[in-house]
Amino acid sequence: MSKQQKYSVLIVDDMAINLQILTGFLKSDYRVRVSTSGKKALEIASSDNMPDLILLDVVMPEINGFDICRILKADEKTKEIPVIFITVLADIEDKVKGFAVGGADYVTKPFQQDEVTARVRTHLKIQHQKKLLQQQALELAEARNTAEKANKAKSIFLANMSHELRSPLNTILGFSQLMANARELPSEFRENAEIISRSGEHLLNLINDVLDMSKIEAGRVTLNEQIFDLHYLINDIVSMFRLKAEEKNLQLLAEWSDDVPRYVRSDEIKLRQILINLLSNAVKFTLKGRICLRVSMINNLFPDMVNLDSQNLFFEVEDTGPGISEEESGSLFKAFVQTKTGKGLQQGTGLGLPISKKFVQLMGGDIKVVSKAGINTIFSFYIKVKNADPSFYRPVSCTRITGLKPGQPEYRILVVDQDPDNRRLLKSFLKPIGFKIQESENGEKAVEIWKHWKPCLILMETSIQAAGCFDAARKIKSSQKLKNTVIIAMTTSSFEEKQAMETCDDFLGKPFYENEIFELIKKHINVKYIYQENIIDNSCTGNGSRIIDSETIDSLTLKKLPRHLLDPLKKAADETDPEEAERIISLIIEQDALSGRKLAKLVQNFRFDILQKIFEEI
Template sequence: MPDLSPTTQDKILIVDDVLDNLELLSRILTRRGYAVRSVERGSEAIAIARSGWADLILLDINMPEIDGYEVCRQLKADPNTSSIPVIFLSALDQVLDKVNAFSLGGVDYITKPFQIKEVIARVTTHLQLRNLQKNLEAQVASRTNELTRALQAAKAANSAKSIFFSQITHELRTPMNAIIGFVQLMQRDESLSREHQEQLRIINHSGEHLMALINDVLEVSKIEAGLLVLEKNNFDLYRMLQGIEEMFRLKAQAKSLNFVIQRSDHVPQYVQTDEQKLRQVLINLLANAVKFTPEGQVTLRINYNLQKTNQITFEIEDTGHGITADELTTLFAPFVQTEIGRKSQSGTGLGLSISRQYVQLMGGDITVKSRVNQGSTFSFDIYIDAGQPVSSLPEQRRVIGLQPNLPAPRILVVEDRWENRQFLTQLLEMVGFRVKEAVDGQEAIKLWSSWSPNLILMDLQMPVMDGYEATQHIKRLDQSVVIIALTASKFREQKQFILSSGCDDLMNIPFNEAELWLKIAQYLKVKYIYAQSPPSLNTQLGLDNLNLESTLLAVMPSEWMQQLNYFATAANAKEILNLLEQVPDEHSGVVNAIAKLVDDFCFEQIMDLTQTTNR
């Protein structure tokens, strides 16, 4: 193993127009044993790097003449400097700033004001990786004349990519499992005020949004690594389209847009293709259509070609801002956004790139027609196979307990992260399972031996002994215990490896409660007690047996109802909620129902309910 400790051979170039930063970083890194040079301008940095002096560059973004982005672009375009790791060091802290930095080839991003220990740790790590890379390159170069050795090196590189993406996926998705999981636990507390419930809803929505951004970046990484595969399954296309319609109907209503799905009678109900990828493509395209259409209509059309019995066509048309001819040429490039998209300051510029890759994997391609200020039409064809009828999903109701008079199953939670253990333990105990915890594979084996759990929820990446080794040990001695792996990986090859190691099943994290209860019921044959289904909207509002006017006007003046109607017309959620605080506590059912309409952006229904007082 080569010595990777800092030496004078490790040369660090610092580029920053703030002299205090240059002096501080230079002094600290010099003390650590590195050779350091500092410059204030990007042109000087490029010249020094091209001379072959720098092993790593700490690069500011906002500088005179040439900013940090352009410096990095030029360095990465030059074969002589493209391999030098660039760590951006900037006060810019927006997601798009960081995405731009990484898309240009930066290996890391540190936000000012920085912590000295953080800078040292990241510099040390990337220099170690560079030195290791140099050693590997030297070893490979010595064998370039042997074709078999070169092929083996390529396979090793692909394997390293797969391992890296698996690890980084785990590190990103695991904390999100705890965040989203604890929100689900807290939402079970019926004593929470409406304000706290709304705050939990916002946290959950924000967590899901962050998870979507993480998934986009990881999906692009999978594509670039050549790990994207088509995973066909049999599913109900009509049901999937219904779910998409429900997802976007409220979003469209909130912007006063018409949202229409037009499906040809010839479109088959049951098909075989990659359901997850098709659904994601439709969501990506429809989300853009709704976001960039200020008024008018968004239409999804689905047609089936009778002459080509295995081809189905999807078309998304909007009446939005449109796309210029220049922007159409780079529309599907990763990290590229249109001018309207950049002004919205949302998204990563990855959705269309991922969508095209998915469609091409399913045998088609995406085309787009657009006229500025008149709208856009995205179309794609994919190839499908005939499917078989599938049973409808059971109604998803909240599980609140286990059927009485039956012994409670024992479940062992094996997870090295305290927050994830707490979430699972509290959730399972809340329903009535007996639960014990283990922090690694060794402890899991001891508890399995002494406690004999019926089911084990096994994390796979843990210190001391990982979940793979623990699973193999337990399964060699006891085939009856059910082991469900908890994994952040979505690579098909990884799933096959997990199941071949002895796990009976797996769940991707973060997961929702319903999936967990279904898995446990499948293997342990338990029966649950469910919370009562929520009453219908009319029942919530008391409209089945009681007129809204008679309930509210009995205690609220007509001016109050007029204000409610006015704020609903203006879609002013904040003022509506302020008005609801004036309603006496005995009418909380009506208040909660109207608040739910506000949460779902159903302002037109509130307007209809208050029309009688304004005639």
């Protein structure tokens, strides 16, 4: 410490000789001040130029050292100044009492220079460390406060960005669904609509990655366990990537051991996302060779993992891509971090693997990667699953609703959304089915419409930008007249789900699919629909994005085809040979263009299972 930064020591003693001796011991290392009066010492101690340490004689006129120390320790400004009492060697009681009133230490008379300097030096070091700790604690508190403010700002930013991105995306995806389902449109237009929809889905996945990571960081992700068909899930996910793999001349396989159960209870949505993330990376980065998804009940890559209370399901995704270097593999599961290869492709957010790891851990498992440069990469993970009774499994029906069954009351639905495009989209979904619709752009007007029109259900935009909609929902819900009216909150922000559910009856996130809307309406007002005769599709994820209906093709249509085309098509379907099937379908199109396009659609989606079922009926 420089001379300008010397510690200040105050010596308080009514005997000049003691002041002289102690000053002589300390003046070379410290800035020394002295006082022969207790009152004066208190003034110095509480001044702006307060001492860093006080040497205080016990026996003082007017006010003794113990009382001086009590006063110092009772004052918020001076309580942290260490006090070393000056006492006689034999005065044990003084030493004990000194500690009781807050003294830090003592020095004895007659003075020993080494003892005095050692005790002063030690307590100044302790005091310095205490100040450092207090400063660090203050800095940590300020940093925590700054982090909390930043986190809140991030949440608000994400909520706003979620709204700004999801609102137009909701319109894009919604109207592309309507166009794709419009049978009166030429097939070329419907295919264009499907391309728009796929691009929108890709953008939605990127947005969801960012929001999923934010929810994970906030600890707001939970498990949603249900019984599902594991075998079908695996086949469905692999089929999603088969076309991309074939475009790159890659072999894509799925294998599972005989002991892997078909039906399990776990979080199907999260498992689906994990596998999609891993397979997507494998197809993206592999230039030649093969990709294999393996599923088993035992795996040697996790030898230390033993749990007798639950079943563990193991997955491996192996590819023959360029591999991952050791220095990069350590950061693979960090958010927004991409490998050099990933950066070169300029695709994705760098969140797929971090999200997958969090989901795997949430499902009671772990994930790891093993890679050999230029040879292969294997991502392995396991999750905990429960046995499931197949009798409780209910496949999802990807049916299309065409109307309301007759004999029901009039169902009035009020649509509240500040965006006219979103209102128009909802009307386009609901009005053709038979619902009576009115609309409002704000909460205040919605309350007025509700009062005189008495809708049975309200679809209400409740995002942070919505004008008074939460207040309107509360006002409507608080009315005793509205016992049978249901309010479904619609918002683009995943951060507002809790608030929406506290005020409303249910929650619908944007972008939404028409099947989601119809299912929510049915759940709350028990409406009965007319369904188009459809094929049950276990791969449907509930968002209605993969609709396979009887308009695709049926046995009666196939029966009309000549045998010289029908028989080889059946053989191609049985052998799941897409190349041969497409060759035959090109001949069918020459005779029956509509049926040919329907068959081509099934083959392009690798739905040979549907073709095989139809042939069984012939």
